[in-house]
Amino acid sequence: MGRIVTLDENMINMIAAGEVIERPASVVKELMENSIDAGATKITVSIEDGGRKLISVSDNGCGMDAEDLASAFEPHTTSKIKTTKDLRDIATLGFRGEALASVGSVAQVRAVSRTKTESGANCVEIDCGNKAGVSPGSADYGTTIEVRDLFYKLPARRKFLKTANTEMGHIIEHFTRITLASDNLDMTLVHNDRQLYHLPANRGLRQRIAELFSSEISENLIETESNEKGLHIFVLLGRPAISRANNKLQYIFLNGRFIRDKFISHAVKEAYRGSLEPNRYPVVFLFIQMPYENYDVNVHPTKIEVRFANANLIHSQILSCLREKLLATNLDTNAKLPATVAAKPERKDTFGAGYRNQKIADAMTEFFKKHRPIQTQQQIGFHTRTAHSSTVEQIEKERLHAIRYEFTPHFDAGLTAIQIHDSFIVEQTDDGFVIIDQHALHERIIYEELRRRIRKGKLESQKLLIPESFELSTAGADVLQAGGEIIEKLGIELVPFGPKTYAIQAFPTLLAKADSLDFVRDLIDLLTDKDLAVDAERLLDEVLKMAACKAAIKAGQKLTGSEIQQLLTDRETCEHASRCPHGRPTTIKFTTVELEKQFKRI
Numbered sequence: 001m002g003r004i005v006t007l008d009e010n011m012i013n014m015i016a017a018g019e020v021i022e023r024p025a026s027v028v029k030e031l032m033e034n035s036i037d038a039g040a041t042k043i044t045v046s047i048e049d050g051g052r053k054l055i056s057v058s059d060n061g062c063g064m065d066a067e068d069l070a071s072a073f074e075p076h077t078t079s080k081i082k083t084t085k086d087l088r089d090i091a092t093l094g095f096r097g098e099a100l101a102s103v104g105s106v107a108q109v110r111a112v113s114r115t116k117t118e119s120g121a122n123c124v125e126i127d128c129g130n131k132a133g134v135s136p137g138s139a140d141y142g143t144t145i146e147v148r149d150l151f152y153k154l155p156a157r158r159k160f161l162k163t164a165n166t167e168m169g170h171i172i173e174h175f176t177r178i179t180l181a182s183d184n185l186d187m188t189l190v191h192n193d194r195q196l197y198h199l200p201a202n203r204g205l206r207q208r209i210a211e212l213f214s215s216e217i218s219e220n221l222i223e224t225e226s227n228e229k230g231l232h233i234f235v236l237l238g239r240p241a242i243s244r245a246n247n248k249l250q251y252i253f254l255n256g257r258f259i260r261d262k263f264i265s266h267a268v269k270e271a272y273r274g275s276l277e278p279n280r281y282p283v284v285f286l287f288i289q290m291p292y293e294n295y296d297v298n299v300h301p302t303k304i305e306v307r308f309a310n311a312n313l314i315h316s317q318i319l320s321c322l323r324e325k326l327l328a329t330n331l332d333t334n335a336k337l338p339a340t341v342a343a344k345p346e347r348k349d350t351f352g353a354g355y356r357n358q359k360i361a362d363a364m365t366e367f368f369k370k371h372r373p374i375q376t377q378q379q380i381g382f383h384t385r386t387a388h389s390s391t392v393e394q395i396e397k398e399r400l401h402a403i404r405y406e407f408t409p410h411f412d413a414g415l416t417a418i419q420i421h422d423s424f425i426v427e428q429t430d431d432g433f434v435i436i437d438q439h440a441l442h443e444r445i446i447y448e449e450l451r452r453r454i455r456k457g458k459l460e461s462q463k464l465l466i467p468e469s470f471e472l473s474t475a476g477a478d479v480l481q482a483g484g485e486i487i488e489k490l491g492i493e494l495v496p497f498g499p500k501t502y503a504i505q506a507f508p509t510l511l512a513k514a515d516s517l518d519f520v521r522d523l524i525d526l527l528t529d530k531d532l533a534v535d536a537e538r539l540l541d542e543v544l545k546m547a548a549c550k551a552a553i554k555a556g557q558k559l560t561g562s563e564i565q566q567l568l569t570d571r572e573t574c575e576h577a578s579r580c581p582h583g584r585p586t587t588i589k590f591t592t593v594e595l596e597k598q599f600k601r602i
């Protein structure tokens with residue numbers, strides 16, 4: 001008897017669904033895209049339990065009549081294309097006619113829909129591929145699709161769903177992509193009855209970016225556009241001051257569709273070359289409009305990749321558009337001053353003074369009145385000093401004194417090391433000399449110290465003289481909550497401060513040299529990293545590496561004789577002094593024998 005059988009239709013659909021529906025966020029994406037294609041101006045997404053329990057998307061679009069509702073959940077049914085010619089000219093987000101069939105085959109689904117011309121609504125229910133007939137329902141015009149208990153008949157797939165927080169993070173990411181592409185629509189996202197976002201229509205892209213991310217990001221974007229050879233580019237470029245530790249804040253849209261594309265990402269990276277350190281990623285919102293026939297979107301079931309007819313042209317046009325703008329802009333104007341300088345209070349009686357946002361400043365003044373007197377402990381250079389001051393002026397005086405002290409040249413007798421180019425230490429050794437990269441070595445020293453201390457428990461922290469406030473998106477706030485344990489271990493104290501604002505109240509003493517705000521931002525980026533989330537040990541290690549890098553002496557920083565000496569002494573106690581935590585060498589050795597050879601003495 002033959003072993004090969006033809007799979008029944010249900011099985012075929014379940015298998016096909018695997019390609020389109022990976023997790024709750026994929027359902028949200030497909031349903032929102034359908035609502036946009038239906039011409040909706042208002043879309044509401046309601047989620048329960050990270051989408052495991054319920055995903056509901058309601059719109060006020062064109063709706064479906066009874067006949068269309070009956071076929072919408074069948075495989076390969078679509079109203080968006082008819083002929084092969086249409087396939088070359090796709091103007092809608094969907095066209096494959098498989099999303100609803102896929103969703104219906106892996107969950108319990110209820111769809112209610114009403115067209116503008118009908119007096120009543122219709123309703124259809126599907127339970128993992130088993131569809132009941134269409135029955136009358138009641139609803140305003142538009143469509144509501146409710147998806148319950150995703151993958152409940154597929155335990156192997158359900159098991160792979162992550163915590164509600166993680167799944168919600170993915171949902172917010174898809175919601176963000178779609179809402180950025182259509183700022184003419186009113187969109188709402190609700191989770192467990194809590195409204196996470198309500199984005200009214202037509203308030204402008206910057207306002208939407210401020211709502212989705214933060215006003216700091218929105219205010220630090222430079223706008224430019226170009227229009228050549230049928231390719232229209234509109235872009236909001238992030239200033240280097242808001243650059244990130246990963247490329248998650250690079251959003252590329254092609255005719256209203258979020259895409260990922262290696263060529264375009266490369267063009268963005270190239271455009272910033274020289275404006276950003278190599279390990280930093282710019283924030284970019286890039287919108288491309290071009291004729292549909294110049295690319296193929298039928299490459300991948302999720303339509304996140306496209307194939308361009310002329311990728312080189314797109315690369316060069318994006319590169320020159322971005323580069324020209326970046327070169328013509330003074331990128332430093334909005335840059336943040338180093339923490340010690342920026343923290344200088346302008347009004348003696350106001351703790352929040354000097355903040356960019358006066359509203360936050362006033363709120364902070366109120367809040368921190370309760371927390372006086374503030375005690376500060378500043379680690380300056382290699383000397384730890386403690387300042388018990390009751391007045392801001394006194395602390396400020398001590399800070400200025402400390403800065404002067406730090407930059408006073410000081411030469412110890414008998415020192416066998418010198419600093420060159422304010423970046424390298426040259427030290428004489430018994431059999432030659434070594435050149436040390438001051439940043440790389442200090443990074444290693446701090447990294448090992450951090451590891452030692454964190455193994456014993458929480459890092460020692462100090463209250464900030466003036467707490468740093470920052471805005472955070474809902475997704476960011478959830479990430480902070482999920483990363484609570486690591487944040488506590490690091491000795492960072494964050495206090496919520498208004499609906500989307502947080503303040504850093506205490507910061508690890510060992511990292512006093514780092515900019516606390518910049519550190520917390522990059523920490524959130526690391527905590528967001530999916531790959532790291534699964535490995536707590538690796539995540540902590542990456543955080544410590546990042547911390548060490550930020551707190552270490554920089555290249556280009558002049559050191560005093562005693563600081564050089566301290567660096568060399570600390571090197572002796574390091575377990576792996578020869579490499580920085582990222583694996584680069586800290587020290588290069590030269591022997592006298594080699595020198596003698598070079599000088600042809602031997």
Ligand SMILES: Nc1ncnc2c1ncn2[C@@H]1O[C@H](COP(=O)(O)OP(=O)(O)OP(=O)(O)O)[C@@H](O)[C@H]1O
Pocket residue numbers: 030034035037038059061062063064072073077078079080093094095096097098099100101143
């Ligand atoms: N919210 C909606 N309002 C009106 N019609 C809808 C809605 N959602 C789906 N439809 C109709 O149901 C059809 C099937 O939807 P489905 O998402 O399965 O396919 P598609 O959008 O055509 O293609 P794709 O699989 O690429 O998403 C659509 O073509 C559309 O006609």
Ligand SMILES: [Mg+2]
Pocket residue numbers: 030033034093094095099100
């Ligand atoms: Mg669709």
